[in-house]
Amino acid sequence: xxxxxxxxxxxxxxxxxxxxxxxxxxxxxxxxxxxxxxxxxxxxxxxxxxxxxxxxxxxxxxxxxxxxxxxxxxxxxxxxxxxxxxxxxxxxxxxxxxxxxxxxxxxxxxxxxxxxxxxxxxxxxxxxxxxxxxxxxxxxxxxxxxxxxxxxxxxxxxxxxxxxxxxxxxxxxxxxxxxxxxxxxxxxxxxxxxxxxxxxxxxxxxxxxxxxxxxxxxxxxxxxxxxxxxxxxxxxxxxxxxxxxxxxxxxxxxxxxxxxxxxxxxxxxxxxxxxxxxxxxxxxxxxxxxxxxxxxxxxxxxxxxxxxxxxxxxxxxxxxxxxxxxxxxxxxxxxxxxxxxxxxxxxxxxxxxxxxxxxxxxxxxxxxxxxxxxxxxxxxxxxxxxxxxxxxxxxxxxxxxxxxxxxxx
Amino acid sequence: xxxxxxxxxxxxxxxxxxxxxxxxxxxxxxxxxxxxxxxxxxxxxxxxxxxxxxxxxxxxxxxxxxxxxxxxxxxxxxxxxxxxxxxxxxxxxxxx
Numbered sequence: 344x345x346x347x348x349x350x351x352x353x354x355x356x357x358x359x360x361x362x363x364x365x366x367x368x369x370x371x372x373x374x375x376x377x378x379x380x381x382x383x384x385x386x387x388x389x390x391x392x393x394x395x396x397x398x399x400x401x402x403x404x405x406x407x408x409x410x411x412x413x414x415x416x417x418x419x420x421x422x423x424x425x426x427x428x429x430x431x432x433x434x435x436x437x438x439x440x441x442x443x444x445x446x447x448x449x450x451x452x453x454x455x456x457x458x459x460x461x462x463x464x465x466x467x468x469x470x471x472x473x474x475x476x477x478x479x480x481x482x483x484x485x486x487x488x489x490x491x492x493x494x495x496x497x498x499x500x501x502x503x504x505x506x507x508x509x510x511x512x513x514x515x516x517x518x519x520x521x522x523x524x525x526x527x528x529x530x531x532x533x534x535x536x537x538x539x540x541x542x543x544x545x546x547x548x549x550x551x552x553x554x555x556x557x558x559x560x561x562x563x564x565x566x567x568x569x570x571x572x573x574x575x576x577x578x579x580x581x582x583x584x585x586x587x588x589x590x591x592x593x594x595x596x597x598x599x600x601x602x603x604x605x606x607x608x609x610x611x612x613x614x615x616x617x618x619x620x621x622x623x624x625x626x627x628x629x630x631x632x633x634x635x636x637x638x639x640x641x642x643x644x645x646x647x648x649x650x651x652x653x654x655x656x657x658x659x660x661x662x663x664x665x666x667x668x669x670x671x672x673x674x675x676x677x678x679x680x681x682x683x684x685x686x687x688x689x690x691x692x693x694x695x696x697x698x699x700x701x702x703x704x705x706x707x708x709x710x711x712x713x714x715x716x717x718x719x720x721x722x723x724x725x726x727x728x729x730x731x732x733x734x735x736x737x738x739x740x741x742x743x744x745x746x747x748x749x750x751x752x
Numbered sequence: 753x754x755x756x757x758x759x760x761x762x763x764x765x766x767x768x769x770x771x772x773x774x775x776x777x778x779x780x781x782x783x784x785x786x787x788x789x790x791x792x793x794x795x796x797x798x799x800x801x802x803x804x805x806x807x808x809x810x811x812x813x814x815x816x817x818x819x820x821x822x823x824x825x826x827x828x829x830x831x832x833x834x835x836x837x838x839x840x841x842x843x844x845x846x847x848x
Contacts, residue, residue, distance in 0.1 A: 387807030387846065391779075408776040408799035437798065492809035494818055496802075538797045541827025607825050 384487040410434035414501035423700040425504035444577040453598030455526030470511035477583035477698035486738030505700040510562035514555040529554035534593035548604035583698035584670030639669030643742040644720040666720035672697035678705040709751035717746040786841030807846035815842040
């Protein structure tokens with residue numbers, strides 16, 4: 344059993360090495376440079392946000408301690424694969440047990456299944472293994488940039504990461520118990536629970552069609568290593584293309600259901616207004632006349648090489664970044680240096696798969712003074728980013744084209 | 753029923769495991785009438801940096817909606833009198 348003491352000792356050892364052999368390493372490695380917040384974020388973040396390292400993690404931008412919500416700073420996105428110790432952390436509930444892989448089990452059953460079973464960690468690893476490189480992005484990434492601001496975790500740009508996930512297909516586990524034809528949703532629970540017993544447990548469901556997709560995995564490896572505790576050890580759901588809310592961490596129960604899953608986390612949480620966003624993937628058994636569950640990610644991009652207001656030298660500047668979408672794949676990234684009047688194609692980097700971050704780069708010839716670069720990604724079904732925010736009360740799906748101004752001298 | 757089954761499984765999986773959580777540094781909110789009730793009630797379920805982070809853009813009605821959500825949706829055991837004190841504190845110190 345992974346106890347708090349052991350977890351902290353393990354993390355302490357890592358910090359001691361990195362810090363050059365401190366005898367009693369601090370739990371948190373404070374970052375003396377502080378936190379660079381994007382313009383437009385709530386001013387109260389100046390008090391809440393701090394660079395702090397969770398056990399086993401590099402310093403991340405701490406937004407809340409309990410439940411832990413930590414986002415990755417911009418400099419951690421300099422590669423299309425996000426290292427495990429730089430990957431963001433997001434929890435809904437604050438009682439997060441250390442799970443022992445030796446006694447870990449996933450209960451599989453439900454009224455939509457013909458049978459039921461329990462899968463141990465060893466049994467999970469004995470299923471045929473598959474790998475997928477996929478972006479995990481919180482539904483509320485960039486909520487802090489909403490105009491007007493909306494309540495919730497005030498994420499900047501870093502509630503996302505991309506990893507190579509390895510695990511068993513969810514479909515193969517479901518085949519062990521057999522799905523009844525009446526099954527409409529597959530529901531999931533993780534090991535974490537609320538601090539107070541009246542608080543709704545975090546349970547989520549997927550439509551059957553997405554659950555049995557060949558890319559939907561129960562992952563026990565992340566970038567070739569066991570999952571970090573704070574990213575769902577020992578196993579989590581990986582739902583490529585869909586927002587992080589469905590990627591249940593510390594997965595302990597899978598229930599096939601003949602009825603739509605209820606509860607706070609399915610409705611009213613994680614809902615978008617019907618028809619507001621150009622999403623293809625629908626979750627029909629959960630739709631109402633006015634709202635529908637958030638599903639696939641909208642096409643988006645991030646400039647990772649420069650922050651707004653960066654100082655550069657006159658001349659050729661490589662502006663780099665990442666683009667991603669809900670799994671159709673990135674077709675093009677274009678950059679504009681004249682406020683969107685004309686656009687030039689950026690050069691796309693390695694294609695790690697249609698669910699992955701796609702790197703891109705663009706050479707700006709910086710002239711003395713202000714140089715503005717705006718970026719727009721297009722996916723393979725022709726969707727692009729939006730020029731203006733599509734406001735919604737929960738602050739989801741912010742894919743407004745980003746613009747940075749570089750000061751050249 | 754489904755949720756009950758989930759809860760039981762969670763209890764079993766968590767048995768014997770201690771929470772591997774982040775250590776929480778003290779979050780100091782602005783001094784003022786009602787701060788004690790905010791710390792006792794809000795802080796029981798989540799760290800108080802949630803309040804700082806969500807400021808200063810909610811008005812009194814906005815903070816009232818948040819506190820009501822904590823009571824109605826999340827089951828926070830806060831009585832009406834305390835809820836009013838909490839909303840007043842939040843609106844005055846972290847409102848717009």
